[in-house]
Amino acid sequence: MPELPEVETVRRGLAPVMEGQVIAQADVNRPDLRWPFPERMADRLTGQRIEQLRRRSKYILADLSSGETLLIHLGMSGRMLISGDPLGVFVHDHPAPEKHDHVVFHMENGARITFNDPRRFGAMDLMETATTDHHKLISVLGPEPLGNDFHESHLIAAFKGKMTPVKSALLDQKIVAGLGNIYVCEALFRAGISPRRKAGRIAQPRVAALVPIIRQVLQDAIEAGGSSLRDFRQADGELGYFQHSFDVYGREGEPCRTAGCPGTVSRIVQSGRSSFFCAQCQR
DNA sequence: ATAGGCACCTGGTGGC
DNA sequence: TGCCACCAGGTGCCTA
Numbered sequence: 143m144p145e146l147p148e149v150e151t152v153r154r155g156l157a158p159v160m161e162g163q164v165i166a167q168a169d170v171n172r173p174d175l176r177w178p179f180p181e182r183m184a185d186r187l188t189g190q191r192i193e194q195l196r197r198r199s200k201y202i203l204a205d206l207s208s209g210e211t212l213l214i215h216l217g218m219s220g221r222m223l224i225s226g227d228p229l230g231v232f233v234h235d236h237p238a239p240e241k242h243d244h245v246v247f248h249m250e251n252g253a254r255i256t257f258n259d260p261r262r263f264g265a266m267d268l269m270e271t272a273t274t275d276h277h278k279l280i281s282v283l284g285p286e287p288l289g290n291d292f293h294e295s296h297l298i299a300a301f302k303g304k305m306t307p308v309k310s311a312l313l314d315q316k317i318v319a320g321l322g323n324i325y326v327c328e329a330l331f332r333a334g335i336s337p338r339r340k341a342g343r344i345a346q347p348r349v350a351a352l353v354p355i356i357r358q359v360l361q362d363a364i365e366a367g368g369s370s371l372r373d374f375r376q377a378d379g380e381l382g383y384f385q386h387s388f389d390v391y392g393r394e395g396e397p398c399r400t401a402g403c404p405g406t407v408s409r410i411v412q413s414g415r416s417s418f419f420c421a422q423c424q425r
Numbered sequence: 426a427t428a429g430g431c432a433c434c435t436g437g438t439g440g441c
Numbered sequence: 442t443g444c445c446a447c448c449a450g451g452t453g454c455c456t457a
Contacts, residue, residue: 144450144451145450145451148450176433176434176451176452176453200451215451215452216450216451217434217450217451217452218434218435218449218450218451218452219434219435219436219449219450242435259434259435260434260435260436261433261434261435261436261449261451262433262434262435263433263434263451263452264451278453279452279453282453305428306427306428306429310428310429313451313452315451315452322450322451323449323450323451324450325450391450413428413429413430414429414430414431415449416448416449
């Protein structure tokens with residue numbers, strides 16, 4: 143499920159047990175996820191202190207005391223599970239190793255962080271911290287939607303002349319980095335824009351209006367995720383999986399939530415992926 | 426240069 | 442209960 147808000151929620155959940163802590167041992171249970179792990183990954187992690195956990199788009203970046211940075215991507219089905227008894231604060235028993243526990247971090251503080259990913263679309267890599275921005279997966283990314291580089295004129299310029307549907311344009315990580323299928327649907331609903339509309343054919347004021355809407359959709363989701371972090375027991379040690387309240391995503395056939403709108407939510411397929419929207423109020 | 430489709434995987438669900 | 446088709450929150454790569 144991980145789009146930007148989920149990844150940020152995972153980062154915030156991991157920070158208290160990982161930041162400033164030393165990796166006592168790293169278990170690497172297979173040679174690869176989507177791609178082969180970097181050479182000697184376990185060795186390069188063992189004994190390193192995690193100085194800082196950052197996020198760029200849907201990537202978690204762990205800066206290590208060695209001067210390297212660990213990049214983590216959760217793919218479609220990746221999860222981080224916290225177990226053990228770090229500082230006696232977070233206690234949950236993650237019972238015996240489960241299927242698809244690919245990498246386990248044993249922290250010196252007693253925390254155990256398990257990367258579990260059934261579909262293995264996730265990824266990990268190591269690079270010099272100073273070269274993070276030049277990493278193959280990072281350098282191609284557009285601006286952070288919650289950052290200063292994402293503004294009205296950027297989106298207007300990016301959409302200009304584009305004949306591709308706005309749905310696809312917003313999924314394009316070069317235009318804005320971090321949105322996925324769910325939050326594009328939700329943002330377009332709030333903006334009243336049809337996912338079918340060609341990006342270059344949306345009036346500039348409506349494109350401009352998308353910017354604060356995208357920010358708000360993401361911030362709302364982060365807040366919802368953040369609140370789920372308070373009760374680790376309820377979250378069962380799983381970070382990034384919490385109750386969402388979506389307006390359109392997954393609500394095919396249900397009533398539109400716009401006040402006074404008689405429409406129902408439709409589902410269409412665009413470039414192989416589901417788009418949910420209300421054809422009444424999204425034009 | 427850019428857009429569309431495929432590929433990479435496993436697991437859950439619903440129909441017959 | 443079994444089998445099968447279809448669906449899933451991502452994205453790099455190949456082809457036109």
